[in-house]
Amino acid sequence: MRIHEFANIFKDCEIVGEKIIIKSNLAKTINFIKNDYGFNMLKDITAVDNQENGIELIYRMYSTENEEEVVISITVNGETESISKIFDSAMADEKEIYDLFGINFIGNDELERLYMPESWEGNPLRKDYEEKDERLNWNE
Amino acid sequence: MNYLYFLYIEFLAKHNIPQIFGDITFYVIPITIIFIALLVVVLLLVLFERKLLGWFTQRKGPNRVGLWGLLQTVADAFKLLCKENITPHGVDKFLFNLAPLIMFTPALVVLSLIPYSSEFTFANFGTNALIYVIFAGFPILSILIGGWSSNNKYSLLGSMRNISQVLAYELPIAFSLLGVITLASSMNLKEITLMQTSSLGIFGCFWVPCFIGFLIMFISTLAELNRCPFDLPEAESELICGYNTEYSGIRFALFYFGEYTLLFANALFLSVLFLGGYLSPFGRYITPLLFQGEFGNILIYFEQAFWLILKSFFIIFIVIWIRAVFPRMAAFDLLKFSWSVLLPVSIFNLFLMVILKFLMGGAYV
Amino acid sequence: MNEASLLKLNLGPQHPSTHGVLRLILELDGEKILSCKPDVGYLHRGMEKMAEKLSYIQYLPLVDRIDYLAGFFYSELLCRTVENALEIELSERVKIIRTIMLELNRIASHLLWIGAFLMDLGAVSPFFYTFREREIILKYFEKITGQRMMNNYFVFGGVRRDLFDTKDIEEFLSILPSKIKDYEKIIDRNPIFIQRTKNKGILDPETAINGGITGVNLRASGINFDLRKTDYLYKDYDFTPIVLDGKDAYSRYRARVLELSESSKIIKQALEKLKQNTELRQAPVKPIGFKLPEGEYYSQIEAPRGLASCYIKSTREEKPYRLKWRTGSYYSVNLLRKILKGTYLNDAIAIAGSLDIILPEVDK
Numbered sequence: 001m002r003i004h005e006f007a008n009i010f011k012d013c014e015i016v017g018e019k020i021i022i023k024s025n026l027a028k029t030i031n032f033i034k035n036d037y038g039f040n041m042l043k044d045i046t047a048v049d050n051q052e053n054g055i056e057l058i059y060r061m062y063s064t065e066n067e068e069e070v071v072i073s074i075t076v077n078g079e080t081e082s083i084s085k086i087f088d089s090a091m092a093d094e095k096e097i098y099d100l101f102g103i104n105f106i107g108n109d110e111l112e113r114l115y116m117p118e119s120w121e122g123n124p125l126r127k128d129y130e131e132k133d134e135r136l137n138w139n140e
Numbered sequence: 141m142n143y144l145y146f147l148y149i150e151f152l153a154k155h156n157i158p159q160i161f162g163d164i165t166f167y168v169i170p171i172t173i174i175f176i177a178l179l180v181v182v183l184l185l186v187l188f189e190r191k192l193l194g195w196f197t198q199r200k201g202p203n204r205v206g207l208w209g210l211l212q213t214v215a216d217a218f219k220l221l222c223k224e225n226i227t228p229h230g231v232d233k234f235l236f237n238l239a240p241l242i243m244f245t246p247a248l249v250v251l252s253l254i255p256y257s258s259e260f261t262f263a264n265f266g267t268n269a270l271i272y273v274i275f276a277g278f279p280i281l282s283i284l285i286g287g288w289s290s291n292n293k294y295s296l297l298g299s300m301r302n303i304s305q306v307l308a309y310e311l312p313i314a315f316s317l318l319g320v321i322t323l324a325s326s327m328n329l330k331e332i333t334l335m336q337t338s339s340l341g342i343f344g345c346f347w348v349p350c351f352i353g354f355l356i357m358f359i360s361t362l363a364e365l366n367r368c369p370f371d372l373p374e375a376e377s378e379l380i381c382g383y384n385t386e387y388s389g390i391r392f393a394l395f396y397f398g399e400y401t402l403l404f405a406n407a408l409f410l411s412v413l414f415l416g417g418y419l420s421p422f423g424r425y426i427t428p429l430l431f432q433g434e435f436g437n438i439l440i441y442f443e444q445a446f447w448l449i450l451k452s453f454f455i456i457f458i459v460i461w462i463r464a465v466f467p468r469m470a471a472f473d474l475l476k477f478s479w480s481v482l483l484p485v486s487i488f489n490l491f492l493m494v495i496l497k498f499l500m501g502g503a504y505v
Numbered sequence: 506m507n508e509a510s511l512l513k514l515n516l517g518p519q520h521p522s523t524h525g526v527l528r529l530i531l532e533l534d535g536e537k538i539l540s541c542k543p544d545v546g547y548l549h550r551g552m553e554k555m556a557e558k559l560s561y562i563q564y565l566p567l568v569d570r571i572d573y574l575a576g577f578f579y580s581e582l583l584c585r586t587v588e589n590a591l592e593i594e595l596s597e598r599v600k601i602i603r604t605i606m607l608e609l610n611r612i613a614s615h616l617l618w619i620g621a622f623l624m625d626l627g628a629v630s631p632f633f634y635t636f637r638e639r640e641i642i643l644k645y646f647e648k649i650t651g652q653r654m655m656n657n658y659f660v661f662g663g664v665r666r667d668l669f670d671t672k673d674i675e676e677f678l679s680i681l682p683s684k685i686k687d688y689e690k691i692i693d694r695n696p697i698f699i700q701r702t703k704n705k706g707i708l709d710p711e712t713a714i715n716g717g718i719t720g721v722n723l724r725a726s727g728i729n730f731d732l733r734k735t736d737y738l739y740k741d742y743d744f745t746p747i748v749l750d751g752k753d754a755y756s757r758y759r760a761r762v763l764e765l766s767e768s769s770k771i772i773k774q775a776l777e778k779l780k781q782n783t784e785l786r787q788a789p790v791k792p793i794g795f796k797l798p799e800g801e802y803y804s805q806i807e808a809p810r811g812l813a814s815c816y817i818k819s820t821r822e823e824k825p826y827r828l829k830w831r832t833g834s835y836y837s838v839n840l841l842r843k844i845l846k847g848t849y850l851n852d853a854i855a856i857a858g859s860l861d862i863i864l865p866e867v868d869k
Contacts, residue, residue: 017801041714043805044831046816058816060803064714064730089717092839100553115549115868124554125827197633293514297536297850368627369697378854380521467697468627471536471851 006033006070019058021073027081027107029072030059034086039063039070042083045093047101049127050075055101059083082108100125171262178251181449182401186213188453189460196464220393228386232289239286240387240394246278247401254408255330257418257444268329269317272409273310276364279402280306283373286395287383298382301471302366302373308478309363309370315486316353316360319493320346320413329409333417341423345416349496352489354414356482358455361406363478365399368463372471403456411451418444421451511539514850518547522625522854525864527838529857531850538853541845543838548868556828561587561661561795564828569655571830572866574617577610578808579830580659582815586804590797590819593662598784602668603659604738605775606649608768609674612681613642614809615761615768618861622758623692625858626701631692638684641677648673661795671776678769678776685765693759702755706844706856709752716843717836720811722860725760726752732807741778742771754859761861796821810834810861832866 006013006020010029014021022029033039039061046058057080059072074080082105084091094105099114102123113120122129145166152162187202187209194201202209227233252262253272265271280303287299321327323346324335338344347354363370366382374382384395411417420426420443427439469477517528526547532539552571556564561583568583569576581603588595595603616639620632643653649668650658658665692698708718713726723730724747731746733739747763749756797819805814811833818827837860845853 040711041719042717043812043814044717044829046827046829048818048827064728067735087717088712088715088840088843089836092717092836096835113546115546124551125557193629197630198637199633293512296512297514297533300535371627372851378522378851464630465691466628466695467623467701468851469697470701471849473700 016073019071019073021075023074026072026074027083027086030061030083031086033061033070033072037063037070038065039068040065042087042089042093043069045090045097047097047103047125049101049125051127055103057097057103076103078102079104079106081106084108084110099123102126174256174260175248175251178404179401182397182404183213183217184210185404185453185456186216186400188456189463192457192460193464196461217393217397220396221390223389225389225391226386228291230291231386232291235285235289236386237391239282239289240391240398242282242285243279243398244394244401246275247398247405250275250405250409251401253329254405254412254448255333255417256448257441258330258334259441260445261330264330265328267327269321269327269332269413272329273314273317276402276406276409277306277310279398282395282398283383286387290383290386292386294379294381294385295383298373298379298385301379302383304475305363305366305370305372308475309360309482312356312478312482312486313360313364315483315490316350316357317413319350319353319486319490322490322493322497323350325497329412329417333412333419336416337419339423341419342416342421344423345414345419347414350414350489350493352485353493354410356486356489357410357413358458360478360482361410362459362462363474365403365406367403367459369466369469370474371468372474403459404452407452407455407459408448410455411448415451415455417451418448420444420447510534518544522858523864524621524858524862527857527862527864527867529841529845531845531853533850536850538845538848538850541842541853543841545835545838545864545867548864550865550869552830552869553828556825558824560823561797561825564825565660566655566657569657570865571832571869572808572810572813572834572863573654574863575610575614575809576655576657577606577659578806578813579815580657581607582804582806582813584659584661585806586802586815586817587661587797589804590800590802590817591661591795595662596784598667598779598782599663600738601775601779601782602664604742605668605671605674605772605779606646606656606658606664607738608772608775609642609645611809612765612768612772613639615765616642618761618809619688619692619758622855622858622861623698625854626698628692628695628698631688634684634687634691638677638681641673645673645677668779671779674772675776678773681769682766685762688762693762699755701852701855702753702758702859703751704753704755705852706754706757706848706859707752708840708844712840712843716840718811718833718840718860719836720807720809720833721747721760721764722757722811722837725749725757732805732812736806739771742774744771754855757859757861796823797825805831808833810863810866811836830869832869834860834862834864834866835869837862838867 010022012023041062041064043060043062048056048058050056054075054077056073056075060069061072062069080103082094084094084105085107091108091110094108095111095114097103098105098111099116100123105111116124148166149159149162152159191201191209202212205211205215227236250272253268255261283299283302287295320332324332326332326335336345366373374384384392387395425440425443427443428436431439512533514531514533515528516531517523518526528544528547530542530544552567555567565580565583568579571579616635620635623631646656647653648670649666650656708722708726710726710728713723714728719730727748727750729746729748734746744767747760747767749760751759797817799819799821802817802819803814805812812831813833814831816829817825820826841857844856848856
């Protein structure tokens, strides 16, 4: 794994387990890893709502040539850069995250409600989301 | 028909019934009966197709209504007649209602042009074959009107496809028909049939010298009837149902029935042109061997009709077989195929027929 | 091009060949597609939201529904992630049984696709032929698991019942090669089929990788990306991933047909192993009330429709803190925007069909 190689290049990054946690310059970093290191596939983007610690986005990149994986993580608050110009597949993930977490990806102009109807209020996968319809809370 | 007419008038004269009554009934009653019989054949044809498709795909096909599902199509037709006629919003009501009628009428007209036996044609003109082609091209008008007036994009696309398709495939049909007309030196379907009389039976018919023409005509007929692999105007997986997407109830039934009547009529037409029509495929009729005398002479007409319908069902069988096996063609390949392959080849075929005719010295045996 | 002369067509959500409820908003000039915008979400069931509300064992029966044609793969994925977290070592017998079931499921899924794809192209018969064979597999599933489709057969640390009878499946494997030959006879050499699929919907490797296309579709574009090669379930089996370099709809079809025999090869080896294996059935973990240790867990599998993965973040509770599914079809739908542009309507149906999109997987 080249994790530590990356750690030397990106000054303000932190390595936790297999994850490289960066603070800023998301698009630049992803572009760099893609073009210079051949991580040509973005498997997916996972968003995790860590409540007061913001929303963590996990980018899982893969290289079909070297068959290795690198995981980039960034914590955002409300908005971040879009990488849909770099990876076509990011368009899909960003749309989904915009719908379910309400994160605005700057530079992605196709963002709109994906699963939920246009009139829906709130972002269902956020931890502070409240279900207005009490029938949905049958489990509690 | 003179012979039958004479017998009938004689029969009436014995019972003191005026001849004028005989003149009217002689034509009206049999024509009505035979027309109804033909429509029943078309109903059976739908069942035939469903049964065959079932067997091709290892199913049983319809087998619940009546014996072997014989009444299935009758039940379906009855169901369609009872259904509500839905007219969607925003359609042009007059044209929307007109389209199914235009589909159905020419289908009945062309049925009347076919010589069913040596003494029986509803309308026996000198230029039968030409009139047939004109009327068989008529349903395109209905599809255009239906597709346009439905106020549905799928219908519109379907009718658009159909027009370009029929325009492309009418010409090969005309040219291969010309080949046959050249061989037979006649535009009358009955005379074309008689020209194919020979001791060789089915092998003396026009499909042997005019095989290219037969193939082209068969393929183009498939296209004109919107049958697989040329069923683009009603491509189910693309255009839902094409031009008749918005039709329901009796209007849909008319479309459906019209299509199958045309299929039957075209199969009859093909067998008249190329497979010897009502002539026996064995070179001689069987009934005179079995029944001597007048009864045999009358029965021979039924035998002739039987051979014709058998031949047409053979063609329909191949049509259904193709449907079971082939996927649908792509729209552009379809048009390219007609303009760049079928049309030149059919013109070449026409030249070939002219040369053949010249070599034969004007008589085809 | 004049705006007014364009036709805006809503393909779906109720349409015979969108395989569910996909909606494509097309802009047509005649029959040429100028732009395509997929609209998904008609089958959204909130699979990820439900996970946060249910305990693991409550959630397990639901995951089959993510892809109803390949339900085993998603149960396996959830089980695998939880087993990773709990550090459960599976017994050899369970591994063999899971491999058999997964590969049978893959065959069933590909068989359905072959039929449905030919149906999209307008050929009716192959649909019935492939369903005839698929029926044998589904009957076998019913016999073993009690269900034809949403099997709910894998549980954390094991399987629900032992695989007690393999006679049906041996019989099926013995007839499958001749059936595949039949398909090849009726489909592969059919001139119209070749015309409709050869050089249609070309996915060059760069576009495919960039668009997140995985699985058979990627392998038909010449990239050897098969997770089974590194999967722990498959590591003792001898098979070669099918890699074709046609890049078009035809090679995607061929790749799936070839994969049928490749999968049956794996099952044959697994059946051999099962015969030699005399272990008793491993008892699954105590089903109720276990908690995953704190942390993040990720696992992936080669599903019939591409790479599928499951991510779980646990905060040592009975329920996952966050659970995320990655499914193959979603990215195929996303890429339709790109590859349908400039094609004709009836090619578009063939291309979209060739990508093997299934909507519950897209909508989750």
